[in-house]
Amino acid sequence: MLPLLFLLFLFFFFCSVDVTRSFPADADLSNCTQTFDCGPFRNLTYPFTGGSRPSYCGPPEFHLSCVDDSPELTIASLSYRVLKLDPVRQNLTLARSDLWNSTCTDKLANSTLESVFFSYDEDDDMDVTIFYGCNSTLISPKPKNWFFCDLNLTFDDAYYVIGPVPLDPIMSGFKCSVGITVPILKTTAAVLVANRSLFGEAIMTGFNVNYTNPYEKQCAKCLNVNGLCGFDSDKNRPVCICGNRVCNPAGLAVGGAILFGVFVGFYVYYFIQRKKKKLAAQTQSKELPTPLTSKGVATPSTDLSQFQSIPSYPSFTCKSDYDNKGSTYFGVQVFSYNELEEATENFNPAKELGDGGFGTVYYGKLHDGRVVAVKRLYENNFKRVEQFMNEVEILTRLEHRNLVKLYGCTSRRSRELLLVYEYIPNGTVADHLHGKRVESGCLSWPVRLSIAIETADALAFLHRNDVIHRDVKTNNILIDNDFCVKVADFGLSRLFPNDVTHVSTAPQGTPGYVDPEYYQCYQLTDKSDVYSFGVVLIELLSSLQAVDTNRHRHDINLANLAVNKIQNHLVNELVDPHLGYETNYSVRQMTTAVAELAFRCLQQERDMRPTMDEVLEGLKAVQNEDLGSENGEAVVLDIRSDEVGLLRNMPPPLSPDSNGADKLVSGSTTPSSF
Structure with missing residues (x-):
């Protein structure tokens, strides 16, 4: 039996793993575990490559050139500067490198992104057509959209047209050699209409692009067997890397399942055979004469049927026979x-x-x-x-x-x-915020703050005991008749060993609450719970759902909506108007402070997020500032003031809706529950 088992193991091992090492030759494939920094972007990973992350760790279409703090991406032979990169929304803001600091270019090609990888964001972008080599000698005065280019063409004049080009694109008196199209943001175009001299800055503001990795499903299969995603450029196909070899994730999964079944079958077979031998020995001993010194106590026989009913999954150890009452x-x-x-x-x-x-x-x-x-x-x-x-x-x-x-x-x-x-009788927080109990109107701001503090207290307790909840959401926060919190649903939770920094696992959790870094590397830490709790805080502030497809597509995820509102100092537009933000000074100060705390929880990089203990301390500080007052007036800093303005040092928001160069904007007026 054992030799046969060993041969089966070797068979499945060699069927599952490509033991050749031809991809690529003499390269350390384990480098694909590394993240890399490129210009202003930090901790980039699959599908992007560049810097210290080798090109074989992702599709060539996503290779970034990281030179002089100006990341560049090549699409259809044209190079683009990457101004913004949002891996959660999977979009980029790009600007043509050949038109950077110049409206003239010898690369007379359209910015074409018609591919399975990149596409224009039609809600945000519109085309500008640039005509080069035009003769405008008969035009006087020159139009505001005219400029000069020395490109060794027949003529040196050039001009641009915003939006769709007329049927006759050549202005009266103009004879042009060539025209190219370049996208710009619609918000930028509106500013450009008001001030035609800002054309160069408009081009450098860039345009928005959505990206898609068509190999995402293959990559997910690879990650499910603890592999790494790579790409074989010679064969133009994605590959799965296991250790320092290329492997077949399907083969590994099937082989692993069969091996598991073989081992379980062998174990059950061996155990039953052992029991049979023991029973036979006992039966044989009964037929022999009993020695005079023996007590003559018969050994009860063993019922082998119990082993046939045991399913092949882990058994539990009980303190007593759990089929008896009181077990x-x-x-x-x-x-x-x-x-x-x-x-x-x-x-x-x-x-x-x-x-x-x-x-x-x-x-x-x-x-x-x-x-x-x-x-x-x-x-x-x-x-x-x-x-x-x-x-x-x-x-x-x-x-x-x-x-x-x-x-x-x-x-x-x-x-x-x-x-x-x-039994917790008063439903969930989700029920009271936007569910069947929303009409009760019981969730005043003090109650919501208390719910936030008690939930943070429970999560901080779990983290101190090395447990990650993994599914923090308002549907899993129960409240009793006194509106005290009971955090529930630990089916996804994981005990967190002291000697590791994260838990690797296949994607799970609830959309809208899941740590964005989890989607990239499938690694959970206590900071994953912090991100989810940040979404809960925003729900308590806004009474909005974590995911709502009726909102603008960039705001479907509440976390994205909140980050943009907070960064733009629009907390008043985020807070539920029924909480008294506009009329109650104390509520306004506390909700603004909680919004700032939620913003810290929702940082893309987990290292930028606070710990759950720090979140709890911050919430208690907000509550205590309201309770500890002098002369009846809350002692809270005016967070709106210039000196301590909310997130005054934060960069501009990632939302494409708010893109645009500072000069352009400032220079003109733009038109499960129990």
């Missing part, structure tokens, strides 16, 4: 399936409290009179059992006044996996 499981009570079925009236749909990604939650009442919430996991498979174990272990190991209490669960032998929690 425990990680220290919590083990309920029978029948007991919970009766408590929920056979899982009556009318008893549903809510559902999420992993199960439906039902209202129930136990025999002892306790009112409970029963979570019924959707599937009884390996993944669900892992999440089941995870939630039980975390909730029984940690106790905190703002964490939901786990009463018990079913055993893994149960026909279904069920978790039993304390």
Whole structure:
């Protein structure tokens, strides 16, 4: 059996991994784990390459030239300066390098981006057509859109047209050699109409481009087997790098699954055979005469049927036989399936409290009179059992006044996996902000601030105990009748070993709340929870949903909307008007301070975010400033003042809607719940 198992292992290993090392020759493929800095951009990773990140670590279309702090990207043989790069929205702001500091160019080609990789942002961009080699000797005075170019063409005059070119693009008296189109921002075009002399600056302001990596699915498969994404330029195809070799992610996944099945099968087979031999030995010993010194106690036989019913996923260790009444499981009570079925009236749909990604939650009442919430996991498979174990272990190991209490669960032998929690009667924060309880009007600003503090307290407690929640959102923040917080749903949580800096995992979590760095490298840290909590803070400030497809496409994610509002000193447009921002001085100061704190949580780079303990300290400081007043007036700095202005040193926003050179803008007037 063992030789056969070894041969199977070798077979699947060599089928799954390309043992040749032809891509590329003598290169250290592990370099693809590295991020790189390019000009003003930091910690860039796949699909981008450049700097210290080799070109074989991503598609050639995304290779950045990082020279003199001016990143450049080549598209269709033309070079563009990269002015902004947003990996979350997947867009760029580009400006043609050949037209930088000059409106004349010998590269007489259109800026064409019709490819699977790059496309214009039609909501933001419009074309300008530049005509070169024109004869304007008969035109006097010269039009405001005229300029001079010495390009060794027949004539040296040039002019530009904003927007669609007329049917006869040649102005009366003009004879032009060639015309090219270059996009500019619509906001910039409006300024240019008002002041035609700013054409050069308008070109340097650039235009917005959306980018798409057509190899994203292949890359995700590679990351799922802990590989790295690369690109073979010779064969023009993406590759998966495992260690220092090219590998096949599908082969690894299939081979790994089969190997796992072989090992499990071998283990069960070996265990059963061992039990059979033991039973046979016991039976044989019964047939022999019993020695006079023996007590003559018979050994009970072993029922082998129990081994056939054990599924191939991790087993639990219980303090007692969990099929007996009063048994425990990680220290919590083990309920029978029948007991919970009766408590929920056979899982009556009318008893549903809510559902999420992993199960439906039902209202129930136990025999002892306790009112409970029963979570019924959707599937009884390996993944669900892992999440089941995870939630039980975390909730029984940690106790905190703002964490939901786990009463018990079913055993893994149960026909279904069920978790039993304390019942929290007042719904979720999401219900009160923009759900079925929004009409109650109970979430005044002091209540919202208290919810933020208690949630931050619970998350800081988890982080101090090396646990990442991984799914922080308003649907997982329960509130009781006194509006006290109970953070729930630990199915995605992970215990965080002391000797590592992050947890690598396939993409999970809820859109709108997930750390943007997680989408790039699939690495979780406690700062991932901080980002998600930043979204929660913005929800508490604005009463808006984390994701809303009815908003402008750049503002579908609430985090993006909030960052732009805060950077532009428009907190008043972000805060829910019902909170009294305009009429209550204290509310205005506190909400502005909380917005600044949320902005820090929502930084793209995790190292720029505060810790959860720092967030908790900041929120308590905001609350204490309101409570500790002199002569009835809150002692809070006027954050709007010039000296301590909100985020006064922050760079301009990433939103394409607010792009534009400072000179252009300043120089003219532009027209799951329980």
